[in-house]
Amino acid sequence: MFSKYLTEIKDVSIFPILVLVVFFIMFISTIFWVIKLSKNYRDKMKNLPLQEDKNYSNNSENLNEDK
Secondary structure (H helix, E strand, C coil), X not given: CHHHHHHHCCCCCHHHHXXXXXXXXXXXXXXXXXXXXXXXXXXXXXXXXXXXXXXXXXXXXXXXHHC
C-alpha cells in the first residue's frame, strides 16, 4: 500500500539520509548535554531511585507498625 505512494514521490531516497542525520544530531546533542551537567546534579539523579521518601509510606509499613 505505502510502497505505491513512496515510489511516486520524487527524490524519496533522501528521506533515509535526512532521518539518519536528524537522529545523529539528537544523539550527539544528548551526549553533550549529559557531559555538561554538573556533577552534583548527576549524583542527585543517580541516587534518586534509592532514596527513601519521608512523606511516603506504603500499606505494608503501616501494617507492620501496628503490631
